[in-house]
Amino acid sequence: MNKLNSEISQYIKKLAEISNNGNHIQSEMYLEHGIYRGLRDLNGNGVPTGLTEISRIKAKETGADGNTVPCDGELFYRGYNIRDLVSGFLSDNRFGFEETIYLLLFSRLPSKTELAEFKTALAKYRTLPDDFVNNSILKNPGRDMMNILSRSVLALYAYDDNPDDISVANVMRQSLQLISVFPLLAVYGFHSFRHYHKGKSLYIHRPDENLSSAENILHMLRKNGKYTSLEAKILDLSLVLHAEHGGGNNSAFTTHVVTSSGTDTYSSVAAALGSLKGPRHGGANIKVVNMFDDMKNSINVKNKGEIEDYLAKLLNKEAFDRTGLIYGMGHAVYSKSDPRADILKKCAHDLSVEKGCEEEFELYETVANLASDIISQKRKIYKGVSANIDFYSGLVYKMLKLPPELFTPIFAMSRISGWSAHRIEEIQNAGKIIRPTYISVAENKDYIPLSDRK
Template identity: 70%
Template structure:
């Protein structure tokens, strides 16, 4: 389509490359922390929140030292939250949504009413699925999700009202329908791009988020109780994370401008789509696929050699990374990974995948040792949430295309809580400073330019 102007585009690209190169030394000279992280890997503080907190260090007389990772939702340990509903053999995602939005755990009556409210709101406008999803199928699920979220603006009678009551209504509706938007977008992709049979199954009011996801996604609508409970648990663990992650910060930045809910959430989706943020678990699964196709994984020495080649940029995508290892904040452990590891083990037993799980366990034990040998580390390295979540999703039969949208189905909860927090605190528009390092120059008339 653009073949005639490609040579010109190449020339402009070269000009662009020469115009926007800033030396890394300049960041040190001006004391600017790239990625808003200081030289020790600590995030630069940009705000206050009551929604969640990450703890990866403890204060001692000798300074901060790494500790076992902890994650708190509204001050409550996520380990305790998960242990509570898991031991009682019930689902926990809706309870977690309530906690993150309203800063308290619901009692049984409050939780029941809240679940019924979400079920009531789990519906799309008339003809929306046909007109906005089936008539405009796409190949990228996150783009479909962003597009359909923006389209919902046109169906809202009060789309620009940023009062707490209206934003809460919008957020509850988005939390309710995100599973439908993700699954229906995937079904349209399968039918219109891959030629498979099309089926659109309505959600059932008596089912929660995780059960409805599996019910709508699978052609027979069936799933085991363990499958649904583990998916529900994964949604709980992905619902929120500290406020400083890229997509949540995006939500704060865009919300601070006074824009509508649909635009703010679409912006967050654009952030989450990035492979450095929401797509990491896909990389983990594909890395293991490459490993299993390349070597005999029953030979642990061969696995160790493969991991070494990953770090030496000689295997898989040659990026020098062992995907799923390490986190920007956690050092000794990621509590979400610890919990998901137990879930992965239970699911592996049900699915007959014990051998693959054992391989993941070996890599989880060996990779930190090899990374410590190869890299200069300022903190420890351990498996992160993406290490086991991809394995779990694959054992659940979920397609790669839905891995990141499933992240969004969960994280819409945290985005909603942070959007409401930003609005209620009536903060200023977020506008950080950039230092210009380009020297001044004089304007040259056009007839004298070369």
């Protein structure tokens, strides 16, 4: 068997070489044909592909001379500035994620009565079919939580009496159910992984209908079900900040594309999860934490000069994973600042005080300040560089002692609300299936009979 596997492995390598040798698309050909790779023009602006009312990002403004210049970043959910939304529920000393879900789905802020009714509905939906946890999660333990989440979503299709109905009312029902059960699917999947692959004790806590989404995540995740008020409120804030980010992000765009084909909600959400799983999208905060761990193992982090040298090595592909990236720095849209990072930064500081991690927070701040200047000096950039939300969310999750395996699934627990809003918007405005054009640059060839091929 080992000899056979070795032969197959060598054959696959040979096929890969054939494929690589056949790829003749050079980077300059994209410019020649006017193709914007990644749907971003030469100035880094996104190529418009649709219209949305769900959220808006502001990173530039028109200066006095009429030219567009970078500005402090702003994010709007349904027209409301994210800073105002956060300030509103924090000043009332209450959780904000459920209110954010309502806003994204229904285009307006709920009244007290409407919010209470909505929370009750989410609590009622926060349950899984009989034997689902045992049959779909515990009997099929996996090592990747995003994979578990994806296949659990697809498995729920079989439990839906009306899975293919894409009327707004039915999709709304499916969306609310998925939003409610995402924490259960991810946390139970982690417990399954922890038990079967790590040899740890298995425990499953049922959600408490009297708790918020953030509280339930911590309650179900921890063995004793305990958490502090600050822990729950900061996790809730993180869910709010990750809930939506314009229709152009990869997973939201995926949702629009897949929804436009007329497929079911479960397939659409699974596709969005596949997008978010990618390290260029949802996995960046794990990279930030791992990068800092490598830094602390490689240099004296109390020495500013050594930190500067390490950051330069990162850019030169001489340190960490040698990708040339300083993870958590820079963003495809924002330049001067990421408003989500601004908000989360203050809360990360408060949490660092409660957890006795002030030195860790100070290191992050030092790196954020130094990295911006070093990147500007060493890279040709068209806009400013600042810390993004991934820079601080990884630190926050680490201080909350959340397992790294759940970093991206927590992102999904939040972003499912945005995906649902985009899916419903695409259905309400359904026109054509989204099908962009690729320009073929292959030469025409004469057919060669099999007997004449070499």
